Amino acid sequence: MGRAEPVHVGPLLERLHEVEVGLADDYRLTGERHAVEHDVFHVSHTLAKQCVAHANRLRPMLERYAGGPGDEASEEPSGLADALAGARRKLSEALGRREVPGLLLLRDLTNLFVAVAECELLWTVAGQCAQALRDAELLSLVTICHEETTTQLRWVKTRVKEAAPQVLTVG
């Protein structure tokens, strides 16, 4: 339509891709550190996969707006990360069965909340850009991913609210 190249959308989507890949790692890390919080373990791993899927769905858009598709994100952690994750889980099982790990859980969920909040904000902005660019394909992708990320944020908050009163007032 002869309009100027939307120069700043590429970097936004690249940042979003990077944040989703990082968030997948954060979820895996949280899941493994708190493997004895069985729901946190399972949901974190489910959401790690969701983040990987988000990152990979962005790749055609990166091609469109950032000159290249970026690296494919993997559902499996890298070899080293995998070894570390396994070690963390063993540590979690060894410690978590005995000591009070509630404060550690609250700290990790709080950090996770901040990371997911950034991601959610970036999807909000991406949605605005998609509308401004009249890019229906981008908009439909953003709509799904944004909704899932909003739910992620609600989950972290739900889990914090479940844990906090017991950890902080009873010990």
Next chain:
Amino acid sequence: MAKDRIGDVWGERTPHGAGTEWPARVDTFLQPGVSEDEVRWVHSTCILCSNGCGMDVAVRDGRMVGVRGQEFDRVNHGRLGPKGLFGWQANRSSDRLTRPLVRRNGDLVETDWDTALDIVVRRTRELLEEAGAGALGFYNTGQLFLEEYYTLSVVAKAGLGTPHLDGNTRLCTATADEALKETFGCDGDPASYSDIEHCDTLFLVGHNVAETQTVLWMRMLDRLHGPDRPRLVVVDPRTTEVAREADVHIALKKGTNVAVLNGILHELLHNGWVDRTWVDAHTVGFDGVATIAERYPPERAGEIAEVDPAVIREAARVIGSAERLLSTCLQGVYQSNQATAAACQVNNINLVRGMIGKPGAGILQMNGQPTAQNTRECGANGDMPGFRNWQNDSHMEELARLWNVDVSVIPRWSPPTHIMQMLRYVETGSIRFLWVIGTNPAVSLPELGRVRSLLAKEDLFLVVSDAFPTETTMLADVVLPAALWGEKTGTFTNADRTVHLSEQAIEPPGEARSDLAILLDYARRMGFADRDGRPLPPWDDPESAFEAWKECSRGRPCDYTGITYERLRGGGIQWPCTEEHPEGTERLYVDGRFPTEPEECEEYGKDFVTGAQNTEAEYRAMNPAGRAVLKAADYVPSHEEPDDEYPLALNTGRTVYHWHTRTKTGRAPQLQEAAPDVWVEVSRADASANGIGEGDLVRVESRRGAVEAPARLVEGRQGAVFLPFHYGSWDTSRDGDPASGSRAANELTMTIWDPASKQPLLKAGAVRITKVGDAPEARRRGEG
């Protein structure tokens, strides 16, 4: 009369046509040598499954000597199943607990009530002072009476103010509860058992009704074997008795309910088998559900579930052409992967077809236990009394007014704690007092190695109220002997909202007391009082507790205000029952209005994949306004799929002859003889691949534990094994150690629960099997 009701579980057929009354058939069992003219009949209700059959108890010389079904009762029309006919004999078994026990120098020794309860009260007070009410937890059952649940709820929520109160109904009906709240805004099954008489299509999802509710199956069979037989669609990985009667059987891979149901919905939408006018007027969320269903053409659903897409198409055609569709779910949904999402998708299927609130058209999200509905009503299971919403301030203020306490006492800052989370708090040393009432978690909870180690923790004070010595009492610090059904009076309510009265027939043995009496004694010793210094709870017997409950239920969807004990002596009545509707209510939502208004609803909704909780604002944004909520989820694979190391999927469940951990049925001779020991069902293909013959002893191992059981070779899916969950170690253990001699399926199961309903997924996980011994001759011949 009961001829061979062990061999002939469902008895003689009384076939009849659509829209006609289900003929009566009175089933009776009197112990040999007793005749009807020498007994006194006492009005009661069967408590050995969730069906809720009206029953009279025969008493002679102060002892129970038999039972008979009530011909006039709307639930059973006189019939009883094998557990009902024979299970009552457990009441008089010689090993009943008859005196309180306390642990001294490592051993449980007999004592008196004052000593036992004073120890419990002292420990309660110590912890209240040290750490607050959050250090105290209660875990009860699905087999108390309504009056006992309501008392327990008031003791925990208003007396102590702890959020840690849950029931073993978490294992059986938490998902039914959640699914009803998610779709209709509030708990309460829309349909009625009498809809079986009117339906033209039955859709049974993960519901092995032939074994779990034998009398309900008799009712279905009498239609299935009569004129204008309804069509029957069954979703079950096993070739059950129900599946054998089916017109369409979807023998899916375990854990794939959501994929199959999404596939069926896909077909309904694509073929226009949808009542769009009704949907637009009475539901919200259609577009979201349609978007998800669109992703599951039968080919994809079939690939995920490992079934022929044509079978899914045929199921959809039958459901899509139904004029009166009755759908039911049970543990094949509730204890499986994506439990709440699957249960809600069944609700959705009925709703898009407008099949609700009409004779023969409706949904029964079944209960697993006889009184599970009451614990949900009374809030002894992780809900708030009267189906009130813990996030709704005015609901909580209503409770505070009812109980005459300050609202700040009521734990409403977070959701009531579910049992698996309570166990985690025991693990971290945060909960240090756990009172287990009428349930046996050392056999019934997942991953028993872990559960036992937690219940045995040094810093945990474990109180157990029970009628029998169990695997759990073995670990207790204080054991309180409880009266059983038949030895106390109270009411309970089944899955189709029928309230029944069960009257005391005989005295409890020894010093055993009803749970109501035990809880009230504890409350008085604790000195719980309302704002005016009156004792809390203020009632002192079953009927006064029931009258207080009626006030709690007033104006709520489960309104009991039109019911009295006297009226219940004439047979069961379905709630809501009010002065305006004194006969009760056969079907809910006949006008297409649902209790989803934000001011009325019991729950604002959760995400099915994560359990993320909606706030009031988020719920209001959806604007349900009296319409039902359509909500679905994508298929997500199970968290532990079979692999090279553990190549078979584990399924666990019930057998018709036993109830839970066999504390009662294992003490009823006919039932015990019918199914004396554990077995493992292996498909013929898997058996031959592993060199296993009929009756061979097989070791079944998961990442969490192992059990040994003789093999039963069955037709059915390759790649899956089934273990009945009833068999623990109370009759096989050595030295009072519940781990020794354990045959419990839960040695193998994994600690995982549905994110929304928090129901443990006892039908999850992978195992491997190895032959460890030849079949004894008798077993190989099929006599074992």
